[in-house]
Amino acid sequence: MNDTAPVLEVENLVTTFHTGEGPVNAVRGVSFSLRAGETMALVGESGSGKSVTALSLLNMVRRPGRVEEGRVLFHGVDLLGMSENELRSIRGKSISVVFQDPTGSLNPLMKVRDQLVETILAHRPIGRAAAEEEAIELMVQVGIPDPHARLADYPLAFSGGMSQRVMIAIALANNPEVIIADEPTTALDVTIQAQILELLVTLNKERGTSVILITHNLGIVARVCDRIAVMYAGKIVEEGETSVVFSSPKHPYTRDLLGATPRLDHPRDRELVAIKGRPPTLRTPIQGCSYAARDPLAFDRCFVQSPELLRDGEGHAHACFLTEHGESLPPRPESILLPLTQAQHSQTPLLEVTNLVKEYPAGGRTLFGKYRKSLHAVDGVSFRINIGETVGLVGESGCGKSTIAKLILGIEEPTAGSITYEGVETGHLGARARRDFNKNVQLIFQNPMSSLNPRMTVGAAVAEPLRVRGASPADVQQRVAELLEMVGMDPSVGERYPHEFSGGQRQRIVIARALAVDPRLIVCDEAVAALDVSLQAQVINLIRELQMKLGLSYLFIGHDIATVRHVASRIMVMYLGEVVESGPSEEITARPLHPYTASLLSAVPEPDPEVEASRERIILTGEVPTPLNPPSACRFHTRCPIGPLFREDRSVCATEKPELRTVGDGREVACHFPGELLVGPSEADLAEKRLAAGSELGPVRRVQRAS
């Protein structure tokens, strides 16, 4: 790479939170260095100490946390030794930070212009007029259309993606040398995430700003980062160039994380690596290697002695006794990687949905209390789920996928259309019939934290569905034990309360409760989205295992097409309340027909730097339009890279609605020009070649919104 002197050198950083229940050692000795112009990733699961590390760099850890030891050398000067006043001149000027939640980081009562100008003037007394000039310049750089007008807006008027652009503009305001981006895209949809990542890469290339990117998503690392540091339990366990670390990981945690991430180019029947156990608690000192308890290859020494982070000749550092002398890391023992056979499902429909429509009243009310507008959350969706089949539903937020879950479960009533379960209409059931119906169809929620009653023991929660159906206490007890065992939990946990469990364990309990009524269809509404990668793999494997054992059918709803593909045999892609494409998951992901599916696939970063560097990326500009006022005809035509925006001869997309039509072997697509997008980029379509040429990350097809 480049041999320039490091901008930032971190030496043995230790940060501890002194809580009422004793100290929590969040960061336990982290050292790394960042060179000029480099993009470095700090990767780890929740609780690994990556965010605390970032905050510690600028001594911004709040009480009861404190940086106990270590040095942070910025051009050779120790930041931790500086006074608060001196530090303030560094923060936001030389080093700036972008946080995860863009809407929460902007002051809602200040105009965007004022927030930008404030940042500029805080470090450079150049006068307000000049600062406002610069503000406009910054807005242009981060790609906000119509900067003059938008500067006068309050943050409320900005969507999540646009707010994050504003945050980046603020971070860039004083031309910093280092930007620390803490999970900058986690709160955003995939297509918006792709935009923001693209922006970070561009800024990095054009301005030479060094970036520390904190993330849990290995795909993002593969896409944008030169170097990666993997954190586990408050320490860096492996560090090196991204391509090297990804192709030959030398720490078992890195290897298992990679194995746990669902990938689009892996066969579906491969089971994900489920790392057993959970990360160690940071309250007590850790004896030996922090990962030893979770690695089947760990031997005596791992449990006694803590391995040092050793750097080999190629600059690849790893803290593991297995690879201490440069040995390559053996794969995780195959016993855990039992391949799942592809379950054959029958062709008998279990659930059929026809022309489902759900409207919500919205907008202001008239004098007589009627709502002025209606929001079409779901607009004419039809599909069926066969017995023993898993159907995936993919789409960005606001596309209506969760509404479909609610309609099927009967939590909401459809406005029009029918839902039939085994031929019986279930759209408008009475309370009693609904309860009987729900014996067959169950729901697993996104957030396992909130879907268990905090005041009920786990056993009581799992027992409740049985009890309300009048089972005898002895039966209930036995069945609860069976259910907990079935989801891989010890039956004795029944006496404990939900807050004593990790997210993954809680999700298992939720699954056990859903299974208590012997359902035949389970709707998983983003069931793994709130979990860390390793726990996500555990739950996905459990879901698939249960399907084989019990012959369950699933409707698996998700925003991440790679995860959904892994679980579902058939995928439906939704955009603004409509299904735009459906078909067998391998085919859809390999050869998408609808341009939206293609963009979605290309937006998902794959945890493989080689794939990321070579594949073409379609970056959709603009936001998902509001379902209150969806575009006419084809709803995707306002963002479509092959639509009327780029091809003047294609006004048909804006005037005529493409019907969902069958195109052989079970595939359906609603597009006038299906399958065209993947035919390779025609030169005329590359709207902005400058950016494509400037980036070393493979060809980019940029799509500009016509104003």
Added chain:
Amino acid sequence: MTAQGAIPTLAIRSRGRGRGLFRGLRSVESVIGLIIVAVIFALGLLAPIIAPYSPYAQGSGSFLPPSPDHWFGTDEFGRDLFSRVLYGIRQDVIVGAVAVPIGAILGMLLGLASTLAWWLDTVIQRGFDVSLAFTSLVMGVTVAAIIGPGLPAVLITVAFVNIPLFGRLTRNALRSQQARDYVTAGRVVGVPPIRLLLRHVLPNSIDALVVQAALSLSLAVFIEGAMSFVGIGVKLPEPSLGSLLRTSINFLAQAPTYAIPPMLVVTALVLAFNLVGDGLNKGLLKR
């Protein structure tokens, strides 16, 4: 797996709220508050035993200063002030024990009703708006004007003032609970609505109500004092903390120490209930 009776015994009952409430009362402030409340109320309840004189017995001299015979001195008719304060506390015990629960129960029922239908909600909430618009003393004056001054007027006022407080709180707590995933989950696994309400919604809403109850007791003491002070509460010669205070103001020049004991007791009670409320708030609501 097969049933072999080897399954460990499961505690599938949910342990009640005892643990939670206990945790709420474990903080320093709630312990101090509880002790003060317990001591004062015990003095009131045991007044017939402790009190050295009858609260109505007129003695030899009026406005006597505090002395071993009359710990707090005597009032304008020579009655023993210590005895009158002890008996006065009883009025507050009655108000707290009768009026606050009545108000709380009515309020909770109305709050519950609010969640049943939107039109019922509108009617009830607008009613609450109206009653909240009156300060407690104005409400007291109104009640006293209708049924005449006296302890019943105080009871009705306290109950009435508490209805919207508990009503609002119940409604909002239920609302937020009903939107929780675990309530939806319960619905989906077929838990009947009544059980849903009793097992899932209410237990999780009750913390806020417990805190409010502690604060309402302090409000009750305050209202009793205020109403008796302006002469529309407990009627003379019946002693109450408020009426004692009122009388003492008239004679502030002759007997400066007269006002101090009732004042201290009222302040201590209000403070103590607030401390309990704060403690509960910390323990129960802020997790």
